[in-house]
Amino acid sequence: MKKIAILGSTGSIGTQTLEVIENQRDIEVTALAAGSNIRLLEEQIRKFKPKLACVWKAEKARELAVLVKDLPVRIVSGMEGLIEAATEESADIVVTAVVGMIGIRPTIAAMEAGKDIALANKETLVTAGHIIMPLAEERGVKILPVDSEHSAIFQCLNGENKDTIHKILLTASGGPFRGKTRAELQSVQVEDALKHPNWSMGRKITIDSSTMVNKGLEVIEAKWLFGVEMDQVEVVVQPKSVIHSMVEFEDGAVMAQLGTPDMKLPIQYALYYPERRFLPGGRLDFWTIGQIAFEKPDMVNFPGLSLAYRAGNTGGTLPAIFNAANERAVAKFLNREISYLSITDMIEGAMNGHTVKENPTVQEILDAEAEAYEYIESRW
Ligand code: NDP
Numbered sequence: 008m009k010k011i012a013i014l015g016s017t018g019s020i021g022t023q024t025l026e027v028i029e030n031q032r033d034i035e036v037t038a039l040a041a042g043s044n045i046r047l048l049e050e051q052i053r054k055f056k057p058k059l060a061c062v063w064k065a066e067k068a069r070e071l072a073v074l075v076k077d078l079p080v081r082i083v084s085g086m087e088g089l090i091e092a093a094t095e096e097s098a099d100i101v102v103t104a105v106v107g108m109i110g111i112r113p114t115i116a117a118m119e120a121g122k123d124i125a126l127a128n129k130e131t132l133v134t135a136g137h138i139i140m141p142l143a144e145e146r147g148v149k150i151l152p153v154d155s156e157h158s159a160i161f162q163c164l165n166g167e168n169k170d171t172i173h174k175i176l177l178t179a180s181g182g183p184f185r186g187k188t189r190a191e192l193q194s195v196q197v198e199d200a201l202k203h204p205n206w207s208m209g210r211k212i213t214i215d216s217s218t219m220v221n222k223g224l225e226v227i228e229a230k231w232l233f234g235v236e237m238d239q240v241e242v243v244v245q246p247k248s249v250i251h252s253m254v255e256f257e258d259g260a261v262m263a264q265l266g267t268p269d270m271k272l273p274i275q276y277a278l279y280y281p282e283r284r285f286l287p288g289g290r291l292d293f294w295t296i297g298q299i300a301f302e303k304p305d306m307v308n309f310p311g312l313s314l315a316y317r318a319g320n321t322g323g324t325l326p327a328i329f330n331a332a333n334e335r336a337v338a339k340f341l342n343r344e345i346s347y348l349s350i351t352d353m354i355e356g357a358m359n360g361h362t363v364k365e366n367p368t369v370q371e372i373l374d375a376e377a378e379a380y381e382y383i384e385s386r387w
């Protein structure tokens with residue numbers, strides 16, 4: 008029986024991971040971690056019986072410990088607890104489904120403990136890819152992508168030689184504001200930005216999809232996962248999200264992975280790779296789809312994507328600044344403190360004011376994160 012730990016079990020990816028596990032019935036959950044939603048975490052503990060559960064805040068962890076005192080589960084908290092959950096001895100795979108750079112340390116700790124990573128937490132790879140990828144190689148552990156586009160690319164590369172990749176065609180739906188100008192985007196409200204046309208996801212990534220920052224993070228994620236240059240990753244807008252991404256090889260052949268927009272497919276593929284299993288749910292009906300259209304991304308009205316190319320091309324600490332400034336700006340937008348267009352203005356401001364450090368350590372990456380947060384707090 009495979010054993011897994013899930014960091015971020017109460018979120019969109021976390022709950023869908025548990026749905027996959029519930030449906031398959033041959034995976035044991037050894038550890039769960041969440042931020043603060045102890046009600047849902049309690050339900051999950053009762054159903055999946057992990058040995059260990061982590062809640063970020065110590066007081067919430069104490070509350071949870073009382074709620075589950077009839078069960079043989081150990082409750083921990085904080086970064087130390089998150090690392091304990093990531094390294095829980097019996098787990099083979101750790102699903103990283105927390106949001107943000109908080110995922111860096113536990114991901115590294117899990118890899119050092121010899122665990123494979125089913126990686127949803129793209130922020131870790133975007134900001135620390137130069138540490139994560141060599142470590143995976145050194146420790147002989149797999150990084151199995153959960154992000155749908157990267158899972159698609161990973162599936163297209165099955166049995167192929169990575170050195171023959173000519174380019175990666177990363178598909179994007181274009182989000183709810185595709186085709187709009189900056190003037191039209193001026194008055195966008197939180198509710199409008201939370202309406203993704205095809206995918207149902209957590210709030211932060213849904214806003215990132217609307218600004219194209221998510222696609223930018225994914226370009227950098229692809230660069231690290233598949234060992235290509237930034238300019239080998241081309242974004243292709245395909246509004247219906249039928250094609251989840253494509254790879255063009257040296258000989259001109261293009262492989263694509265298609266499917267319905269259901270994250271359970273990439274999650275299940277990562278958990279059982281290289282095995283494929285039955286997954287209940289919708290299937291593509293080409294006669295209903297009729298046509299698949301393609302567009303170039305609009306880098307002018309959606310500067311989030313061009314800023315990501317700049318961050319990824321420069322490297323060093325700049326992707327951490329890009330990511331952290333975005334994270335804080337999105338939180339402020341969700342809190343209705345700033346306008347929609349200020350999100351990318353803030354990212355650009357933070358990037359312009361930063362002196363890049365090459366090949367940063369984890370501490371230097373986290374210092375860059377703090378610098379971006381401070382910039383935003385002091386200027387906006
Ligand atoms: P959600 O916001 O839905 O969930 C985040 C999870 O992380 C929750 O379980 C939350 O707990 C937990 N969490 C937050 N802070 C902490 C903390 N300090 N310690 C431990 N756990 C914490 O996010 P998503 O599931 O949407 O996204 C997760 C990651 O997956 C992101 O990196 C995202 O970019 C990526 N991703 C998501 C996709 C999707 O379809 N949702 C698609 C592709 C990638 P609590 O509920 O208690 O707050």
Ligand code: MG
Nearest residue numbers: 154155156225
């Ligand atoms: Mg994606």
